[in-house]
Amino acid sequence: MTLTRPSELDELPDGTTIEILDRRGSLRTKRDGHWRDASKSPESTWNVYVYVNARRWGARVIERGTHQ
Numbered sequence: 001m002t003l004t005r006p007s008e009l010d011e012l013p014d015g016t017t018i019e020i021l022d023r024r025g026s027l028r029t030k031r032d033g034h035w036r037d038a039s040k041s042p043e044s045t046w047n048v049y050v051y052v053n054a055r056r057w058g059a060r061v062i063e064r065g066t067h068q
Contacts, residue, residue, distance in 0.1 A: 002058040006051045009035075015065020020050070022057040030065060 002021065003009055009018070012030055020026040026049075028035040034045040050059070 002060060004055055004058050006055070009050060009054060009059070012061070013065040015063075016061060017063040017065075018050070018054075018059045019062050020053045020057055020059050022053060026053070027062065 003018070012018070014030050014032065017027055017029045018035075020028070026037075028037060028046055028050050030036070035047050035050040036042070037044065037046050040046075053059075
């Protein structure tokens with residue numbers, strides 16, 4: 001299932017990892033209600049990046065979290 005709307009991404013529980021379906025295949029994990037990049041500072045958030053690129057390219061769930 002391909003996700004493209006911010007509301008679909010917001011509904012995913014914390015601990016979920018998604019892949020942006022662009023050429024890079026960027027992975028982002030939801031923690032404390034924000035999308036994070038594991039290779040960057042733990043305090044940095046990537047919400048706008050995820051919403052814009054998911055809308056443009058789509059995203060798929062790699063691993064679904066269990067926390068809501």
